[in-house]
Amino acid sequence: MAEQAVDFDEGAEAGRGRFFGRQRELKALRADIEDAGLDTIAGRKSARPRVLLIAGRPGSGRSALAAELVRGLVAEGRYEDGVLRARLTEPGGEPVPTERTARELLADLGITAPAGADGDDLAQRLRGILAGRRMVLLLDDATDAGQVEPLLPDHADCLVVAVAAGPLTGIPGVRPCTLGGLDAKSAIELLDSFTGSVRITVDPQAAETLTELCGGQPAALVLAGGWLAARPMSSVADLTKRLRALPDDPDRPDAGRPLARAFRLAYEALPxxxxxxxxxxxxxxxxxxxxxxxxxxxxxxxxxxxxxxxxxxxxxxxxxxxxxxxxxxxxxxxxxxxxxxxxxxRPAEVQLARARMLERAVRLLQSCRAVTEPEGSAARRRLAGLPRALRFPSVGTASQWLRTRQPALLASARLAVADGELDTLARRLIAALVRALTAHRGAEEAAPELYGLHRLVLDVAERRGLHRERAAALLNLADLDATTGRTEDALLRYRSALDAGRDANDPYAIGRAMESVGGAYQELGDWQRAADWYGRALSQRLARDERPDQARLYGRLGAVQTYAGRYGEALRSWRAAAAGHRRLGDVPGHARALSEAARVQEYAGRPHEALRTCEEAIELARQAKDMRLLAALQLRLADTLDRLGDPAAARLHRVAAERLLGSEGSTYEIRSASAKD
CATH class of the missing domain: 1.10.10.10 (Winged helix-like DNA-binding domain superfamily/Winged helix DNA-binding domain)
Incomplete structure (x- = not known):
């Protein structure tokens, strides 16, 4: 992962890209890396990485020191596999869940983690990926040891640098480095980077006094330097006088007062x-x-x-x-x-500002998605009517914007749902984000992000009693669970979606949930329950005269009946599916259903009937001009002829199939709804 700039807010790096002071601390931290641990002294190889802790208040330069240490180590080639970075606390003070941190670190390594995996699984996967690598893991702004410990690699070749406000009790062998203020010389150098040397040189005593008033805290010194840089006619003594005149907040801890004073001075100077x-x-x-x-x-x-x-x-x-x-x-x-x-x-003004921010994000996401639509489409026409500032000139520009803004957009959705006062806007934002991610990255690649967004929709739906939205969110989550192999979890969610669909009196959700419950039982190999639920879903589709769904469900029912060895029922279902496709004018679907009926006839010991059914399917495939389907059916017919003792005819059909497939060289196998045969 590429090196990132030192964080000013946490650091001694002014707006000039330089690092000031902390040489003693850097030397001590490097010595801690080299220092032999108890395992080494005892002649054992350590099973854990060295953990360095840089402790200090926000604004003390703790992150800057960590970044400078890591930069030097990587530049020397000591950790040739690079650096992984993660911030463990959001700006508002909320701890970042282990699941999100581990997923982001895996993404930095180029690993896409399964959608919906929990924090323990992802942390274990991360530790496995780090095994055998020489990397630095920089964990910034940790709140406690519980955030750090699950992420620690299981071997000693890595180095962990943690940044926190206090000790990380519970992690053995941590080497702490506690920060105070910058030394006077380094603090004056930081000010000099903003003001130039003249104002410092003409009044060095005032400069020293200013650094004392700032407590040597880099963040406070940066604000003081910014104030002076914006006022080239003001002296350092002028700034010192103003800072002294500001009263301290008695309710604020002493260590936080210098930064509060410097910030207040900078803030009050703004229009x-x-x-x-x-x-x-x-x-x-x-x-x-x-x-x-x-x-x-x-x-x-x-x-x-x-x-x-x-x-x-x-x-x-x-x-x-x-x-x-x-x-x-x-x-x-x-x-x-x-x-x-x-x-x-006023609270109403703050809420209005939040609403404007969410609405702007929704419009940008809609524009981001619309640019992927074909020219002349309704979405592109609406896009042309937007202000120029909200339009993206190309798909590439929109994709780049979505990629760089994705963390903030996802956080915006989480905050909007947690706020609870703007649920309508939150739902619109989530819907727009889902569509944009799907349009630019595809549903499969964006599945981890989509999983989190569907969970947010579920939170809002449950809080507001929105049964239709709850059913939709549960169905989407269950589908993602099913695609990642968590079939039992998917089954529970499909059943909950069925209840929500009934509460909403939503026929689509009810039918979809029943069919999906059947699919989950089919995946689990419970053919009896799968057939029962497919039958329930089919009854609903028959009552509503939804013919495409009827044809599909007859096929799914025929598949599980085949697996259960109920060949008579399976044959009736496949013939009903074939009839349904015929009425719909779906010739390829009709051919596939007949092919599956032929398969059942073979299983039932009726090869002559299977031969006639397969020949009928071949004629339909020719009508559809589907060459791959026709080739697959030719191979099916060849297998049937082999069983009937006619290898010469079987060989002719195989040659015909190979000729149809041409240079592709792969067979197209007709399968029912399940991949199992």
Whole structure:
């Protein structure tokens, strides 16, 4: 994984891309890596990786130190397989579940984890992938040992660097490094990177006093430096005087006061419109905001929002994100911004800003999906009517946007559902996100994300008593469970979907759930129950005169009856399926149903009848001009002729089949609804 820039919010890296100080801490951490553990002293090879802990308050430079350490180790070639990074706490302080962290780390390794797999399975898979690799695992902003321990590799070739506010009790052999403020020389160098050397040189005493007022905290020093950079005519003494004049909040811990003072000074210098936008950025999911997000939150134009975001970066209030066009709200500033939001904005205004942000995301996702539609389609016509700022010029641009914005969009959906006040918008956002992901990545590739989104829909449906939506979400989740081999879990969800469909009086959901219950029993090899549920679903389709579904269900019923050895019933079902396809004018489907009927006749010991049925199916395949189907039927007929003792005729049909298949060289086998034969 590519190296990422040091996090300003957690770090001593000012907006100039440099690292300041911490040489003593770096040396101590490197010594901890080299230090022999108890296993080594005892002559045993350690079964666990070395775990280094960098502890400190947000804004103390803890993440910057971790990134600088890792950068140096990788540059030296000591961990040739690279770096994996994960943030274990969201900007609002919520711990990230192990399932999500492990899935993201596996994705960074190029591994697509099964949809719906739980945290334990994914963590075990991650540990297995890391076996034998020499990598650094950088776990930022851990809340406790319970987040870190499941991710630890099972061998000593990796190095784990954890960043936290305090000790990680419960993980043996952790080597802690606790951070205080920067030394005076490094703190002044950081200020100098913003102000230039002249203002520091003319009043070095004021500069030292300023670093003391900032507590040596890199985040506070960055804000102070940004204030000075925006005011080239102000001296360091002017800033020192202003900071001293600001009263401390008695309810705030002493260690947090320097950052709060520096932030307040920077915030109060902003124009009212910029100050309001900055407060509202506390609502940005994952602390990530682009011009569209800021524009929607503040209710201003996209160009004005982009200009203000760039200004915030210059002031040290934001930093450029890793993803193109996105900016990151420093995690240490999010609590301060939320305090301001609660005190200065009415709840209705905050809710309106959230609604505007969700609505903008919905419109962008709709545009992102529409660009994949053919020219002249209704979706493309609607796309042409959107403002230019909401349109994507090409499919590639839309795909790139969706890829870079996906983490924030998924987080936005989670936050909207958790909020509970904007459920209609949350459902629209989830629906638009599902369609966009499916259009650009395909349902199979996007299955892990779709699984999480369907769970969110289920949460909203259960909270609001929306039975139809609940049935749909359960069916979608069960389908994904079934495709990943969790058939028993799928069966339980299909049954719950049936109950929800009945509560909603939704015939489609009821029929779909009954058929899917039958499919789950078929997959489990319970032919009797599978036939029973297929029969129930068929009865409903017959009552509603839904002919395509009738033909399909007759075929599924015939398949399980064949597996159960009930050949008479199976033959009747397959002939009913063939009749259904014939009435629908579905010639290939008619041919396939007759072929399966021929198979049943063979199993029942009636080869002559099977021969006639197969010949009838071949004639239908010729009418349909389906060469692969015709070739498969020729092979089926050849097998039947072999059983009847006519190898010469069988050989002729095989030659004909091979000629039809041509250079493809693979046989097309007709199968019923199950892959089992």
């Amino acid at each position: 009212p419109s910029a100050a309001r936008m900055l407060r509202l950025l506390a609502l940005a999911p994952l602390g990530l905001a682009d011009a569209h997000t800021a524009s929607a939150l503040a209710g201003c134009s996209v160009s004005a929002a982009r200009s203000m975001l760039e200004g915030f970066v210059a002031f040290g209030l934001l930093r450029d994100g890793e993803r193109s066009g996105q900016y990151e709200v420093p995690g240490c500033l999010v609590p301060l911004l939320r305090e301001l939001l609660e005190s200065e904005d």
